[in-house]
Amino acid sequence: MVKFSRDFFQDKEVLFVGYSSRNKAYSNGILQGFMNNNIKVYPYNTKENATYDTKVYKELEEIPVMPKSAFVLLNKANSDHVVQQLIGKGIKKILFYSKINADLQAECDKAGVEIAFGCPLMAYGKGMHKIHAFFAGVK
Amino acid sequence: MNTFPLIRTRGSNEHIMATLFVVLILYHLPIWAENPANIFRLVLLVATGLAVDAIANLLRYKRMWCCVSGGITAAIISLLCNGVPLEAQFLGVVVALILGKHLWGGTGNNIFNPAMVGVLIILLGWNVPYPFVNNHYLLIPAIILCITFLFIRPYAGLGFIAGAIVMLIIGRDFTLVNVLSSGLFFWACIVMTDTVTITRERWKGLVLGVIVGMVAFLYPKDIRYIVILVLSANLISYFLNTRIRNEHTIHGNLKIPKVFHYDECQFVDLTKEKPNNEVIKEEPNNEVTELDNVDLSSEELIMLLKRNEVYGMGGAAFPTDQKLAALNSYTEGDKFLIINAVECDPGLVHDDFILHKYPDELRKAIEILKENFEFKTIYLALKNNYNIKLGEDIHLHNVNNRYPAGAEKLLIREVLTIDLNKHQIPVQRGILVLNIQTIYAIYKAVFCNESDNTRFITVANRKDATAKIVKVRLGMKVHEVLESVYPGESHCFVGGGMMQAHLGDEQEVVDRRVNFITNGAFPKFKESPQCSHCGNCVSNCPASLQVNKIVKLVDQGKLHDTIKYRVDECIECACCSYSCLAGRNLSSKVKEAKLVSH
Numbered sequence: 001m002v003k004f005s006r007d008f009f010q011d012k013e014v015l016f017v018g019y020s021s022r023n024k025a026y027s028n029g030i031l032q033g034f035m036n037n038n039i040k041v042y043p044y045n046t047k048e049n050a051t052y053d054t055k056v057y058k059e060l061e062e063i064p065v066m067p068k069s070a071f072v073l074l075n076k077a078n079s080d081h082v083v084q085q086l087i088g089k090g091i092k093k094i095l096f097y098s099k100i101n102a103d104l105q106a107e108c109d110k111a112g113v114e115i116a117f118g119c120p121l122m123a124y125g126k127g128m129h130k131i132h133a134f135f136a137g138v139k
Numbered sequence: 140m141n142t143f144p145l146i147r148t149r150g151s152n153e154h155i156m157a158t159l160f161v162v163l164i165l166y167h168l169p170i171w172a173e174n175p176a177n178i179f180r181l182v183l184l185v186a187t188g189l190a191v192d193a194i195a196n197l198l199r200y201k202r203m204w205c206c207v208s209g210g211i212t213a214a215i216i217s218l219l220c221n222g223v224p225l226e227a228q229f230l231g232v233v234v235a236l237i238l239g240k241h242l243w244g245g246t247g248n249n250i251f252n253p254a255m256v257g258v259l260i261i262l263l264g265w266n267v268p269y270p271f272v273n274n275h276y277l278l279i280p281a282i283i284l285c286i287t288f289l290f291i292r293p294y295a296g297l298g299f300i301a302g303a304i305v306m307l308i309i310g311r312d313f314t315l316v317n318v319l320s321s322g323l324f325f326w327a328c329i330v331m332t333d334t335v336t337i338t339r340e341r342w343k344g345l346v347l348g349v350i351v352g353m354v355a356f357l358y359p360k361d362i363r364y365i366v367i368l369v370l371s372a373n374l375i376s377y378f379l380n381t382r383i384r385n386e387h388t389i390h391g392n393l394k395i396p397k398v399f400h401y402d403e404c405q406f407v408d409l410t411k412e413k414p415n416n417e418v419i420k421e422e423p424n425n426e427v428t429e430l431d432n433v434d435l436s437s438e439e440l441i442m443l444l445k446r447n448e449v450y451g452m453g454g455a456a457f458p459t460d461q462k463l464a465a466l467n468s469y470t471e472g473d474k475f476l477i478i479n480a481v482e483c484d485p486g487l488v489h490d491d492f493i494l495h496k497y498p499d500e501l502r503k504a505i506e507i508l509k510e511n512f513e514f515k516t517i518y519l520a521l522k523n524n525y526n527i528k529l530g531e532d533i534h535l536h537n538v539n540n541r542y543p544a545g546a547e548k549l550l551i552r553e554v555l556t557i558d559l560n561k562h563q564i565p566v567q568r569g570i571l572v573l574n575i576q577t578i579y580a581i582y583k584a585v586f587c588n589e590s591d592n593t594r595f596i597t598v599a600n601r602k603d604a605t606a607k608i609v610k611v612r613l614g615m616k617v618h619e620v621l622e623s624v625y626p627g628e629s630h631c632f633v634g635g636g637m638m639q640a641h642l643g644d645e646q647e648v649v650d651r652r653v654n655f656i657t658n659g660a661f662p663k664f665k666e667s668p669q670c671s672h673c674g675n676c677v678s679n680c681p682a683s684l685q686v687n688k689i690v691k692l693v694d695q696g697k698l699h700d701t702i703k704y705r706v707d708e709c710i711e712c713a714c715c716s717y718s719c720l721a722g723r724n725l726s727s728k729v730k731e732a733k734l735v736s737h
Contacts, residue, residue, distance in 0.1 A: 023141065023727075025666045032661045038629045051731055053141045053661075053724075055644040064645075 001105065004118035006104045006138050008095060012039050015068035015091065017082055018074040019043035021050035026072065028053060032125035034071075042067060060089055069093040071120055080104055095120065141727035144638040144713045145601065146398065146485065152671045152720045156207040159288065159329065163214035165281035166325065169346055170221050170426055172277055180225055181217045188213030188232050194339050195241040204669055208246055210234055215254035215329070216261070219362065223265040231257035246669040250377045252336045255369050262363055269362040275319035282319070285328040290671065292332040294341050295372070298348020299327040299355075306356035326355070330369055338376035339674040347372050380672075383703060386684055390549070393542045393679045393714050398637060399490035399599055399606035408598040408610045410593045437467050440585065447584035452594060453479060453545070453574035454635035456651035459581065462573075465566040466512060472569055473515035476508060477554050480521040480575040481538050481545035486637025486655055489595040490575045492608045494527055497579055502529050504582035512571070518554050520545075532708050542638065543712040547572050561708050596649070598624045599637075601659030613650060617643045621656050628658035638713045665722035676715035676725055682708045686715045686725055693728040701732035 002008075010017075014034060020027035031054060034041045042063050043056040050056075057063050070091045072079055079100050086094060087107075093114045108115045119125075122133035133139075170177050189489035213232045220228055235398025243249040261267060289296045303323045307313040318324075331337055331348055338344045351372050355365040368578025435443065445460035466474065482490040494501070509517060509532075518536045519529060522544070527535065536554050538544045548559050551570055558567060565572055573581075576595060583589045592613045598620060607624055617633045621643075633647060636638035636655050643656070676686035682705070691702045706729060717724040 023666075025664065025725075028661065028664075035630055036660065040629075051141050051727065053143065053727075054642045055140060 002114055002116050002135070004086045004095060004116040004123065006037075007032075008093065008116055008123070008124040009039050009069050011068050013065075013069065014039055014041055015063070015067050015070040015086070016041050016043045017045075017070055017072045018053070018078070018084070018097075019045050019054075019056050020073075021045050021047040021052070023053045029125070030071070030073070030120050033121050037124045039124075040067070060085060066090060069095070071095045071097070076100060083108065087113060140641045141285075141724065141730070142634055142639045142641045142711070142713065143662055143664065143724045143727065144717045145640050145657065146395070146637060147662055147664070147717050147722070148720070149677075149720060150720055152667070152669065152673070153205050153207060155291070155671070155673075155720070156205070156211060158284075159211055160207060160214060162281055162285045162288070163211065163218060164328065165284060166218050166278065168281070169275070169277040170218070172272075177221070179230070181214065183225070184213040184217045184228055184232055185210045187229055188236060191233055191236045192240075196245065197238065199241070199245050200668055204469065204667060208240075208669075211350070212240075212254045212257065214237055216257045218325075219254075219258050219271055220261050220265075220267050221271050222268045223261055227261050227265045231261040234260045238606045240512045247672055249335060249336055251370050251373045251657070252330060252366070255330070255366050255373070255526050258362070258366050259370065262366065267362055270322055275316055278319055281382075282324045282557070285324055288332045290327045292334055292337050292339060292344070294339075294344035295348035295351075295376075295583060296327045296331045298345040298350075299331045299352035300324075302347075302349040302352025302354075303327070303356045304352075306353050310356075311438055321356070323356075326365060326369070327352070331372070334672045336373040336376060336478060338379040339672075339677070340379055343379055344376075347375060352667060361636075364401055364562055390681055390683070392681075393718065394540060395485045395542045395638075395717070398601075398604060399488050400484045401488045401495070401608075404488050404492065404597075404606050404608055406492070406608045406610070407598075407624055409615065409620060410610050410612045435507065435511070435585070437463070440507065440511050441467065441675060443588075444581065444584055447588070447590040449577065449580045449584045449591070450651055451574060452576035452580060452651075452654075454639075454652050454654055459573070460568050462571060463512070465564070466569070466571050469567065469569045474512055474569040475555060476505075476512070476514045476517045477536075477550060477570065477572045478505070478517070478519045478533075478578055479545055479550060479572055480519060481550065482522065483538075483542045483545040484636030484638055484655070485542065486599055486606070486657065487597050488606055489597045489608045489654070493575050493579055493595060494521070497582075498527070498529055500582040500586075501575070501578050503586060504578045507585055508571075508578075508581070514571075520550055520554055542714065543710070546681060546710055546712065549681060594649075594651075596620075596653060597603065597655050599655070599657040600625045601657050609656075611649050613648075615649045617647045617649055617653065617656050618645055630658050632657050637719065639656065639711060640697065663718070663722065664707075664724045667721040667723065668721075670721050673720050675718040675720060679714040679718045681712055681714065682710055684709060684729070686729060689732055690723070690725050690728045693732050698732050698735040704735045706732045707736040 031041055043054055045056050046058055049116055068087050070086050074082060083104055095116050097119060118138060120134055121129040122138040167181055188209035189206050192206035196204045196206055212235050216228055216231045216235060220231060235253040239251055239253030239256030240249045307317060351368045355368050358364045441460045441463050450460040451457045451459060480490050480494050517533045519533050520536045520538050522538050522540050538553055547565060550572060551557055551559060551565055561597050580591050583591045585639055593610055595607050595608055595610055598609045609624055611620055618631050621628055621631045631643035632640040633643040633653055633656050635652055669685060689704050689706050692700045709729050711730060713726040719725050
């Protein structure tokens with residue numbers, strides 16, 4: 001596990017797993033944060049019959065070029081399931097929004113996947129997010 | 140993918156709430172002048188109100204939302220119940236927010252004014268002195284500022300003032316001191332303008348206000364009557380608001396200033412073999428062979444347009460030959476041609492460009508249409524432009540600077556004063572509406588026999604509020620177009636205009652509906668669940684839809700229930716999203732419901 005920082009997404013590409021199917025402002029804010037920092041985002045959500053504010057991929061196979069980094073905005077149960085797929089697709093770095101269980105963490109370590117925890121807006125957001133970043137020690 | 144306007148109103152519910160809070164602070168000045176210790180009472184009450192509202196919002200929405208309305212409820216109770224013990228005021232604030240607001244579903248869902256509920260509870264156990272202040276002249280700043288709230292819900296508030304003044308005159312009590320001390324403006328401008336609990340209907344609201352004002356001022360010394368009357372007005376408003384409106388009038392209300400101006404714009408041609416990214420300052424040249432005269436029958440003209448794939452360039456992309464064929468079969472009366480150069484979208488400038496740069500070509504195309512279809516009158520509809528001359532027999536019609544004045548049926552009503560309902564197709568009534576760029580495409584199809592796969596679009600840089608008119612080829616990638624015109628941009632928004640854009644996909648190409656490409660950040664839709672029922676979405680809807688009710692049903696997942704609110708008549712102009720004070724992209728919700736209604 002590494003400390004999350006601005007350099008985490010050096011590849012300038014990220015797979016955004018769990019983009020809100022209701023286009024929640026929070027999800028949208030993270031998307032904008034990435035985009036404002038010139039990070040190409042591939043939002044991903046498997047939910048059917050949802051309309052999005054951006055192009056969202058329903059299958060990992062649809063993504064034209066699989067990025068090496070991912071941001072996972074899912075609860076613990078869903079994270080378990082999706083991480084297996086991400087490892088299988090060659091993802092090398094994952095930023096989790098919420099904590100994951102120890103087994104999954106060990107699995108990521110075994111697969112050589114670098115993981116971190118935190119909110120991307122600490123690094124790429126403005127205003128209050130900067131204060132959050134200050135207290136969390138994110139640079 | 141959802142579309143959204145890239146600009147929106149600067150106002151928000153929070154701005155209104157903050158101003159209202161300032162007014163209420165000013166109303167407290169006479170109380171504080173008598174006893175400065177009352178400042179702490181207000182601080183404690185407001186803190187309680189904010190805390191209760193914040194906790195309730197947190198429990199309901201699982202996140203923090205604005206809780207200023209809780210502070211306002213507390214400030215109103217503090218003002219009206221000045222003189223009762225602090226614990227009674229605390230009780231009033233807590234009961235007001237829980238019983239008067241959050242039990243109904245939170246901000247925007249309550250039937251009764253929460254502050255009035257709180258005051259009523261206090262009245263049950265304590266004696267509340269009235270009027271609430273003695274030093275009346277200190278109220279003047281508050282009164283002046285609170286009058287501005289009449290603009291939010293004018294009818295009930297004005298009615299209340301009228302009714303109260305009538306009663307004061309009848310009772311021979313109409314003096315400045317009485318007007319100030321009775322709290323007339325407080326009730327009229329603050330309580331009777333509450334957007335959530337007072338009806339927005341004009342005449343019914345006015346009558347309701349007059350009745351409440353008159354009855355309340357029969358007993359001006361007793362607050363109980365006023366509180367009960369206001370609560371009754373809230374109940375009546377609730378029933379009035381549940382009515383399904385069936386107005387079918389279409390109108391354009393929204394005044395949105397142009398973001399870019401044609402005079403300041405430059406032209407870029409990206410259609411050449413080796414695209415010239417340099418800005419061309421002089422007029423673009425046509426490097427095609429042009430016929431001076433053509434002699435075609437209407438059928439031949441229609442066939443020619445079909446062969447050259449001329450389509451509506453305004454955004455609908457409807458085949459022009461089909462429109463003309465329908466017009467050709469119309470024999471029942473006079474025919475009219477309306478050339479749409481209104482360009483009502485605040486982000487577009489290319490129609491103005493075409494109008495100025497290609498007058499001869501436009502004139503020729505109009506002439507051949509006129510010869511074949513024998514229009515009684517030809518109108519050129521535009522905004523604030525008196526210097527264009529396309530021909531003696533082309534009538535200039537200056538359209539009101541309102542959005543979406545260029546929508547087909549709105550334009551017909553504006554120009555010909557003919558109302559067409561949703562089932563009536565203009566060409567079947569002898570009315571042909573063509574976009575100015577479509578006229579230019581007709582010229583190229585007829586006089587140059589050219590199947591035109593190019594078009595003019597507006598490419599804008601929202602960061603420095605500049606735009607360029609760009610000639611593009613259909614099928615070009617929108618990201619590449621933006622990169623050619625404004626290099627180094629990662630965001631790309633694309634659509635029919637600034638009011639109907641979406642985030643451009645990397646593979647997305649310029650198609651027949653694309654009129655606008657731009658960069659810049661996402662528009663700030665905070666998607667607050669706290670609708671204040673300001674009514675902006677309804678009053679600005681060109682199709683007179685009850686947008687707030689449609690959206691509420693969509694949020695509840697009852698998409699099929701929206702049909703009764705005529706959701707299929709939505710023209711997708713996004714006026715509702717532009718004007719929503721809660722910062723919601725309402726048009727995407729209405730569009731979702733519209734898809735189900737089909």
